Amino acid sequence: MMANEAGSSESSMSQSGPGDLSGFNPFDPAILAQPWEYNDRLVAEAPVHREANTGLILVSSYELVSQVLNDHETFSNRFMLMMGGGQEPKVPDAVAEVMSEGYPSVDTMLTADPPEQRRFRSLVNKGFTVRAVARLAPRIEALAAELIDAFADDGRVELRSQFSVPLPLTVIAEQLGVPRQDLAKFKEWSDGFVAQLGGMASTEEQVDAWKLIVEFQKYFEKVLNDRAENPQADIVSALINARVEGERPLNMAECLSILQQLLVAGNETTASTICEGMRLLVDNPDQLALLREDPERIPNAVEEMLRLTTPTANMWRVCIRDTELGGVEIPSGSAMLVRYSAANRDPAIFPDPHRFDVARANADEHLAFGGGVHFCLGAQLARAEMLKSFEALLERLPNPRFPKGSPPLEYPPNILLRGMTALPLEFDPA
Numbered sequence: 001m002m003a004n005e006a007g008s009s010e011s012s013m014s015q016s017g018p019g020d021l022s023g024f025n026p027f028d029p030a031i032l033a034q035p036w037e038y039n040d041r042l043v044a045e046a047p048v049h050r051e052a053n054t055g056l057i058l059v060s061s062y063e064l065v066s067q068v069l070n071d072h073e074t075f076s077n078r079f080m081l082m083m084g085g086g087q088e089p090k091v092p093d094a095v096a097e098v099m100s101e102g103y104p105s106v107d108t109m110l111t112a113d114p115p116e117q118r119r120f121r122s123l124v125n126k127g128f129t130v131r132a133v134a135r136l137a138p139r140i141e142a143l144a145a146e147l148i149d150a151f152a153d154d155g156r157v158e159l160r161s162q163f164s165v166p167l168p169l170t171v172i173a174e175q176l177g178v179p180r181q182d183l184a185k186f187k188e189w190s191d192g193f194v195a196q197l198g199g200m201a202s203t204e205e206q207v208d209a210w211k212l213i214v215e216f217q218k219y220f221e222k223v224l225n226d227r228a229e230n231p232q233a234d235i236v237s238a239l240i241n242a243r244v245e246g247e248r249p250l251n252m253a254e255c256l257s258i259l260q261q262l263l264v265a266g267n268e269t270t271a272s273t274i275c276e277g278m279r280l281l282v283d284n285p286d287q288l289a290l291l292r293e294d295p296e297r298i299p300n301a302v303e304e305m306l307r308l309t310t311p312t313a314n315m316w317r318v319c320i321r322d323t324e325l326g327g328v329e330i331p332s333g334s335a336m337l338v339r340y341s342a343a344n345r346d347p348a349i350f351p352d353p354h355r356f357d358v359a360r361a362n363a364d365e366h367l368a369f370g371g372g373v374h375f376c377l378g379a380q381l382a383r384a385e386m387l388k389s390f391e392a393l394l395e396r397l398p399n400p401r402f403p404k405g406s407p408p409l410e411y412p413p414n415i416l417l418r419g420m421t422a423l424p425l426e427f428d429p430a
């Protein structure tokens with residue numbers, strides 16, 4: 001286990017013996033922060049596990065996670081329905097009141113199934129193809145250089161807020177046509193969505209999160225209406241003016257849901273992988289030296305970082321017909337958690353799975369971007385952002401290290417997304 005990964009997992013260690021996983025709770029903040037021991041036991045002892053505290057079915061081995069991803073007719077992404085037992089999800093009155101001021105949440109890409117999911121996805125796909133991302137590469141490179149310029153002389157940086165967050169946030173904001181002066185708002189909205197997604201928020205926190213979401217909706221409602229009148233070459237114009245095969249246009253709630261997914265999916269995950277990737281390099285100087293020696297190794301190192309980071313640690317599925325998986329009966333209506341963070345450290349696929357090995361031969365077989373019909377729309381963009389980030393960070397931050405006496409890294413509880421709150425670093429100034 002890496003130096004900064006050890007942390008709090010001890011406090012959540014099971015009191016249980018082999019085969020008995022009752023001492024673990026997947027929502028325990030200590031387990032969310034450091035899920036590795038729990039994940040290892042799930043993969044080895046119960047790759048399909050009905051969790052006693054929550055009734056959730058956890059799927060953890062690489063093989064069975066892949067099976068779930070490739071069978072969307074049995075394992076649905078319409079998990080909003082699941083949350084409400086087939087009805088609209090129940091929310092506290094105070095939250096409902098704020099929600100009523102905005103547009104309703106509707107199922108689009110991530111929370112829809114084919115064929116609707118495919119239809120929504122095809123509307124924005126064009127902006128995220130290999131070719132579209134290649135066109136963006138010079139902009140990403142310039143942005144990385146600009147962000148580093150601001151702290152290169154200081155010899156110290158809080159990498160998350162000064163680099164890892166602003167880089168993907170600015171890229172997606174520019175893609176959505178958000179002017180620079182509104183970037184700070186954009187970040188706040190993203191945080192609001194992440195808090196709401198986390199599944200751990202108090203009523204008060206949910207109210208705050210929804211206030212931000214409604215603000216986001218009002219902002220983009222204006223932009224969408226403007227682009228309906230004055231279309232430009234951006235994703236927002238493409239959405240509001242889309243007619244697929246002569247079908248009806250998207251309504252405002254659908255456009256907003258898609259924009260929301262682009263905002264959230266593209267920011268938190270990439271920022272977390274950049275931070276965790278840097279943390280892995282600082283903790284493993286031999287691997288850092290390999291990349292410095294030959295920067296051609298960076299693309300494979302990025303895959304290895306994605307494998308070990310797995311910022312989308314878990315994702316929901318709902319089983320929509322009686323089935324069996326890995327010898328376990330799963331009745332229709334079961335809520336499931338696909339544990340990407342466990343599958344990516346399954347020793348059957350990745351030997352010595354907790355080791356950070358930038359030359360790992362099959363690093364790119366990881367499931368950090370999911371698989372099947374919901375395979376990450378932004379995978380190419382995220383890869384380009386990470387590649388450009390590490391090329392620049394390795395060149396311009398010599399001898400990166402943790403400041404003396406820095407406290408252990410913190411990972412706030414969130415059932416879906418795992419990422420550190422901050423990464424203070426020192427390096428030899430330019």
Ligand code: HEM
Pocket residue numbers: 077109110111117121172261262263265266267269270273310311312315340367368369370371373374375376377378379381382
């Ligand atoms: C390191 C960065 C990223 C990681 C690890 C990641 C991970 C994932 C995963 C695991 C899924 C599948 C969810 C499921 O199982 O249902 C997914 C879907 C998605 N991602 Fe990403 N993502 C990243 C970056 C991005 C970026 C940059 C964007 C776009 C700006 C993006 C947009 C999406 C969208 C729209 C979906 C839903 C696709 C669909 O359901 O058809 N992601 N992502």
